[in-house]
Amino acid sequence: MARDRLKIGLLAIAGSGLAAGFALWSADQDALAKLAWSMGVIPVLAGLIAEIISSLARREVGLDIVAALSMSAALIFGEALAAAVVALMYAGGTFLESFAQGRARREMSDLLSRVARTATLQRDGGLLTVPLDDIVPGDLLMIRRGEVAPVDGTLGSDQAVLDQSALTGESLPVRLTRGATVLSGATNAGDAFDLCATHRAADSTYAGIVRLVRAAQASRAPMTRMADRFSLVFLVVTVVLASAAWWLTGDPIRAVAVLVVATPCPLILAVPVALVAGMSRAARFGVLIKGARALEAMARVKTLIVDKTGTLTDGRPVLVSVRAADGFDQERVLILAAALDQVSQHPVAQAVVTAARTKGAVLPVPTNVVETPGAGVTGLVDGHAVVVGGTDFVAARTGVAAWDMARPEPGAVVVAVAVDGQAAGWLVMADALRPGIAALLSALHRHGIGRIVLATGDHRSVAMAVAKGLALDAVHADLTPARKVQLILTERANGPVMMVGDGVNDAPALAAADVGVAMGARGAAASAEAADVVLLVDRLDRLLPGLLVARGAKRIALQSVVAGIGLSVIGMVAAAFGYLAPVQGAVLQEVIDVAVILNALRALRLGPNAT
Missing domain, CATH: 2.70.150.10 (Calcium-transporting ATPase, cytoplasmic transduction domain A)
Known part of the structure; x- marks a missing residue:
């Protein structure tokens, strides 16, 4: 906050100095006008030098040095108006950059402000x-x-x-x-x-x-660090070109003009704004990218590896069908089973209760309940002795030795129900696919994911049943956590790999992947910690907008850099040949800076429905 106030203050000083100088100049007070312009420059230059010293102490070299050189050179060679314009443009540019960064972080800041x-x-x-x-x-x-x-x-x-x-x-x-x-x-x-x-x-x-x-807000991207390295090269090129223009023409104003056109560099401004805007935009879709490095890596992904349980599927059993024995109807079987299962915290029991309540059933309160953890429950419901559990559990307590039912699909679970010693029916439970998974995988293929691979620790029969009808390029089953890591290393030969998982057993694979994606911030702490990206809600369909935003943000950053640097170099050459005066060069560079920042902010509109 104090830093923002300082930037506003320097902008006000530079603007006031420039305005006062113009007022004095229009009154034919040239000497006083130059003094006013110079007084508006000095505080900005002092603050800039302090910033340069601080950066050098951190072993960072930036293009702030070019701004300091251009203002100093303009003052030394009597171009007070040019110095004042550069000071105003520089102060305005830093303020605009802060504003753009704040705008880019707005979704992430909104998340923090709601605590x-x-x-x-x-x-x-x-x-x-x-x-x-x-x-x-x-x-x-x-x-x-x-x-x-x-x-x-x-x-x-x-x-x-x-x-x-x-x-x-x-x-x-x-x-x-x-x-x-x-x-x-x-x-x-x-x-x-x-x-x-x-x-x-x-x-x-x-x-x-x-x-x-x-943690994401404190990160820096490889592209940003690349910009820091290029800034030194650009600084050298700028100084050499300015010196050559002065030496070849004998006119120091040519050197001043070259310096002001290079102040500051679009490479430094555009990259962080675009990437932070992309991270913020992704958060708007429920995708928390834990740093600009992760966003860049996500933009390059070619292969997607997905876990099954809790990723392609909900990870929770749901009722698939109810089958009733002779003398019972399906609704009665479900109500009796759900009434007894109310006392159990087992995931299958809770799924039975949820299914009954979803159908509007009013469940009576059971009595004399005895639960055998992981096996089944016995008790009285409306005066009837009810047993619910696995077929072996029910058979052992009722004497019903056989259940006339079709064999369930691979991965399904059968819950048997007996009433007063007779087979009443059975419930078929399964870990169902998430809604829209088939459409999502097809869309990911269309948007540049070359390979989608299922990796699961379940038996192959279960994995193949889940994979049926899905746009998967390969299915790997019976995998240990170590074998999942090995699969990622093997698939990396086809390009950068993204791994999506939700359990503790997925943490090593998430860490090994180029981009690890954890399902839900409330999921396993180990997987969320190891992941580069966290889906804030338990929905795999959030992956597509996250991927589109990452690719769009990187594309916009590169567009801004290429256009900005290209225009700056053209302007520097024009200044070296005398086609741009120092004041004109300063105005031109500010126009370029504003353009690249506004272009970078386009990342705030990225997403599936962006134009």
Whole structure:
């Protein structure tokens, strides 16, 4: 903030000095006009020299040196007006660069600005405002209209309307029902609701996002470091050309004109603005790119390797079908099984309960419940003895030795249901593909991904069943984490590799890939830490806009560099041959700088629907 105020102050001084000089010049006070112009230059030049000394102390050489040389040379050779124009243009350029950087970071800054500091806790029939760090799992919070959910939790009210645009990039609010997961960072767009905390603030989704955003903002891209190296070359070329113009013509004003045209360099301005704008734009689509280096690498990806469980699939079992035995109907079988499964936290049991509630079923409360972890549950439902679990578990407790059913698809799970000692039916559960996966993989192929490979630790029969009908170029199953890493190294022969995964076992592969993508900031901490890119929501379709933004941002940065440097070199040559006076050169260079910055900001409009 203080640095921004200093830039504004220097811009005001330079502008005032230039305006005062013109006023005195129009009054035929030439000597005083030159003094006013010079007084407007000196503070800017002093601040610039201090910045150069600081950069040299960090062993960084930038084109600020050219700006200092041009202002100094103009003052020494009596071109006070040219010096004043350069000072104004330089101060204006640095301010414009700061403004552009701020504009480019706006989506990421919005993410940071939404961090809650307190929460409204419901306790002993009253409401307390407490610091966020005091919230523990199990606490009941009230989220008022317009407030941001401070921690992850489950919905304790009948329904809630949430604006998740900060997480997903989608503008339409979503409606959730009791028991649904509420992610921290979502805004309450409806009536107040109760939130039962499931995580501490430091472990919640939004806290993880904030940590990743701060790390991303501090990064520098290889292209930016390349710009730093080229700045030294450009500095040498500028000084040599200016010296040659002076030596060959004997006119020092030619050298001054060359110097002012080269102040500053579009290479330094355009690259960081375009890349940061790309990172910010990707965040708008729910894709957190953890640095400009990762964005550049993402733009070059040719091969995509995807994990199966939790990536191509939801990673959670869903009900595929209900089959009823003679004397029972499907609805009754599902209600009895779901009623008993209410007491279990097993993922399959919770999926059965969710399926029944989705169909509008009212589930009775079971009694005399006994759960055998990982196997099944027994109990009474509406006076009936119900057993739910694997076929062996149910057979052992009911005497029903055989189940007349078709063999499930590879990867599916059968949940048997017995009522009063009789086979009532069975539920077929499966880890289903995410919606739209086939269209997404085809779109990735169309947008330059040459190979898409499935890599999973599941059996090959399961992997092939999942891969059926998908635009996959290869399927590798029965992989250990080490073999996934080896697969990435092998595929790298076809070009840069992107790996997408969500589990702890994927962390080594994510780290080995040119670009590692973790599914969801709330997923496994190891995978999010190892990844270069984190999808802020548990949706693989966010990958496509992230890829398009990365490629577009890099393309825009290169366009700005080529056009800016080309125009600067043409202007320098014209100045060396006397076709541009120092004042004209300064104005021309500022026009070039403004053009490349505005072009770089086009990255803020990138995405699937960008024009």
